[in-house]
Amino acid sequence: MSEAAIPALPAAAPRRMGHGAFWLASAAVALLLVLALRGFGNEYAYFAATFVLQYVVLATAWNILGGYAGYVNFGAAAFFAAGAYATVAFGKALGLGLLPCIALAAATGGLMGFATGILTLRLRGAYFAIATLCLSVVLQTIVVNWSYVGGSRGAYVIRPREVPWPFDTYGGYLCAVMVVLAVASVAIARTIERSRLGLGLAALRDDEAAAEAAGVPTLRLKLVATTVSGALMATAGAPLPYLNSYVEPNSAFGLAYAVNAIAMPLIGGTSSWAGPVIGAVLLASLQQAATVTISSAANLLIVGAVLVVFVCAAPHGIVGLFRGRR
Amino acid sequence: MDPDLALLLNGVVSGLLLGGLYAAAAAGLSLSFGMLDVVNIAHPAFMALAGILVALLWAATGLDPLILSILLMPAFWALGAALYVAYHRFFERRGDEAIQGLAFFFGVMFIIEVGIVLTVGPEQHFADAAYASTTWRLGEIDLPLRMLVPALVALAAIGGLVLFLRRSFTGRAIAAVAQDREALRLLAIDPVRIKRLAFGISIAFAALAGGALVVVQPVDAASGHVFIGRIFAIVIMGGLSSLGGCVIAALAFGVVENVTATFYGPSWSPAVAFGCLLLMLAVRPQGLFGRVA
Numbered sequence: 180m181s182e183a184a185i186p187a188l189p190a191a192a193p194r195r196m197g198h199g200a201f202w203l204a205s206a207a208v209a210l211l212l213v214l215a216l217r218g219f220g221n222e223y224a225y226f227a228a229t230f231v232l233q234y235v236v237l238a239t240a241w242n243i244l245g246g247y248a249g250y251v252n253f254g255a256a257a258f259f260a261a262g263a264y265a266t267v268a269f270g271k272a273l274g275l276g277l278l279p280c281i282a283l284a285a286a287t288g289g290l291m292g293f294a295t296g297i298l299t300l301r302l303r304g305a306y307f308a309i310a311t312l313c314l315s316v317v318l319q320t321i322v323v324n325w326s327y328v329g330g331s332r333g334a335y336v337i338r339p340r341e342v343p344w345p346f347d348t349y350g351g352y353l354c355a356v357m358v359v360l361a362v363a364s365v366a367i368a369r370t371i372e373r374s375r376l377g378l379g380l381a382a383l384r385d386d387e388a389a390a391e392a393a394g395v396p397t398l399r400l401k402l403v404a405t406t407v408s409g410a411l412m413a414t415a416g417a418p419l420p421y422l423n424s425y426v427e428p429n430s431a432f433g434l435a436y437a438v439n440a441i442a443m444p445l446i447g448g449t450s451s452w453a454g455p456v457i458g459a460v461l462l463a464s465l466q467q468a469a470t471v472t473i474s475s476a477a478n479l480l481i482v483g484a485v486l487v488v489f490v491c492a493a494p495h496g497i498v499g500l501f502r503g504r505r
Numbered sequence: 506m507d508p509d510l511a512l513l514l515n516g517v518v519s520g521l522l523l524g525g526l527y528a529a530a531a532a533g534l535s536l537s538f539g540m541l542d543v544v545n546i547a548h549p550a551f552m553a554l555a556g557i558l559v560a561l562l563w564a565a566t567g568l569d570p571l572i573l574s575i576l577l578m579p580a581f582w583a584l585g586a587a588l589y590v591a592y593h594r595f596f597e598r599r600g601d602e603a604i605q606g607l608a609f610f611f612g613v614m615f616i617i618e619v620g621i622v623l624t625v626g627p628e629q630h631f632a633d634a635a636y637a638s639t640t641w642r643l644g645e646i647d648l649p650l651r652m653l654v655p656a657l658v659a660l661a662a663i664g665g666l667v668l669f670l671r672r673s674f675t676g677r678a679i680a681a682v683a684q685d686r687e688a689l690r691l692l693a694i695d696p697v698r699i700k701r702l703a704f705g706i707s708i709a710f711a712a713l714a715g716g717a718l719v720v721v722q723p724v725d726a727a728s729g730h731v732f733i734g735r736i737f738a739i740v741i742m743g744g745l746s747s748l749g750g751c752v753i754a755a756l757a758f759g760v761v762e763n764v765t766a767t768f769y770g771p772s773w774s775p776a777v778a779f780g781c782l783l784l785m786l787a788v789r790p791q792g793l794f795g796r797v798a
Contacts, residue, residue: 203687245604249604249608251604298783298787299787301787305538305544305741306605306741306786308544309734309737309738309782309786310783310786310787311743312733312734312737313734313738313779313780313782313783313786314783315777316734316775316779317775317776317779317780319775320772320773320775320776320779321776323772324772324773324776331772332750386529391719391760395782430737434730438611439613440609441604441608441611441613442608442611445604445605449604475617476619476622476623476627477623479615479618479619480539480615480616480619480620482615482624483610483612483614484612484616485612485618486608486609486611486615486617487609487612487613487614487616489604490595490596490606490608490609491591491595491609492611494605494768495600
């Protein structure tokens with residue numbers, strides 16, 4: 180699914196695009212993507228595209244905290260699964276459909292991100308990474324013991340019978356929702372990157388003490404970054420129950436999500452919004468292809484090998500390769 | 506004896522034995538992550554690899570698994586030294602080891618795990634030591650040798666490591682490289698050589714921990730996963746570079762987990778142990794036994 184890489188083109192232009200123009204361009208790309216996938220009209224194509232796009236959202240969200248602010252979040256799976264389980268819980272409790280559940284999942288993830296930010300304000304580097312890892316374990320234990328959402332047995336989510344107009348199947352509708360989410364999160368990430376907020380985050384990534392001394396409100400910026408990043412990661416996970424029609428704690432909190440969320444921005448390049456998009460499209464398509472053609476064990480081997488090769492040979496990711504050559 | 510008290514005592518004792526296994530796993534990481542600042546997330550994967558190799562060698566030779574794991578240590582030392590050479594060449598020398606190095610070890614972890622699955626298969630491997638089914642009883646308290654022997658061997662090895670770090674010149678150089686590598690250079694010691702040696706030792710300890718693990722439970726390629734969070738938590742709780750603190754933290758972690766599992770069911774035990782760590786990080790980030798930076 181290389182279509183999602185299209186937003187990379189505008190940034191290559193020498194004149195910088197304004198935020199409004201970028202949002203418009205993103206909307207156009209989203210529309211084109213939806214139409215292109217509609218043209219395929221194949222249920223597997225929908226599934227594969229949704230799979231890849233969920234990683235675009237996840238990687239972009241991780242990069243807001245990990246790439247811009249330099250705080251490595253090991254607990255991406257916790258936020259992702261929180262989104263998925265928010266869909267299950269709110270859907271069951273209030274009988275809501277997919278879209279309101281996504282909004283509520285984003286709110287849940289944002290709250291969780293805010294709480295994480297407050298709890299881990301004093302931590303830096305590896306300590307922050309371990310704290311987020313702990314958060315993931317604690318949350319998984321709570322979900323395993325929470326029988327309302329299925330506990331360790333998992334929960335089934337039945338796709339609704341009626342499909343919203345103008346889509347022919349529910350898979351297509353889900354895919355279109357994911358396209359919108361992916362494009363919106365990329366646009367949010369770019370807006371943050373090019374704003375004062377992004378500059379402040381870059382300052383605290385390079386030297387937190389110096390940034391603090393220069394009057395950058397590091398505390399507030401970090402809280403904003405953890406909140407936005409958490410909300411977007413939960414958004415990425417929210418459609419998961421509908422995509423697989425089943426969620427189960429071990430896979431929702433699985434290492435694969437946490438690792439992919441880190442690996443994709445690193446392979447693409449963490450300094451720019453295009454990096455996570457490129458990395459996610461590349462790695463997720465590779466994994467999807469490997470799962471279908473070889474085996475699911477080989478798919479992890481590919482992640483491992485690609486990761487090692489890229490961090491050794493291209494320390495600034497694919498984006499860095501192009502920047503260096505210019 | 507009061508049955509509740511007996512249950513609690515048994516929970517504490519088997520928690521201490523479990524803690525011995527955690528200590529074996531965490532000691533190597535305390536060396537690499539705590540002293541050398543190498544965030545080796547693949548450490549538990551090396552443990553699983555060693556466990557499976559020990560199980561295969563045990564099936565072939567019938568020697569005691571712990572002796573086999575000690576025999577494996579030199580090979581793992583060489584493996585660790587080679588890995589450090591690559592790590593140093595690509596990351597430390599360039600100065601961007603933080604996130605990139607982490608991703609590198611993630612990749613190494615996957616390569617090891619999938620390598621195991623593709624060569625020896627995804628099934629569990631086990632090795633039965635001669636004492637595996639014996640249990641000593643002290644009054645109401647059970648002491649299964651299957652847990653006791655690996656824990657004691659691990660603690661003895663850690664004791665040896667502590668002596669080596671305190672007494673020998675090379676050991677003190679390892680402790681010094683953690684604090685100031687430039688000062689080491691002024692003493693005409695090559696810090697890279699010292700770190701290579703130390704990283705090799707940390708992977709050799711992973712081999713020992715793998716041997717201990719395979720005595721305690723069957724091992725498969727993904728056995729390392731449950732240890733990732735735990736051993737990093739233990740090393741941080743122990744205050745990073747202090748091996749003594751690491752052992753105490755490991756024992757405490759084992760006891761907390763086991764007592765929770767005894768009274769509230771095993772599904773709650775990770776939440777309590779990791780919740781404690783989360784609270785501790787928020788209140789006292791330098792660890793229980795760490796120095797204030």
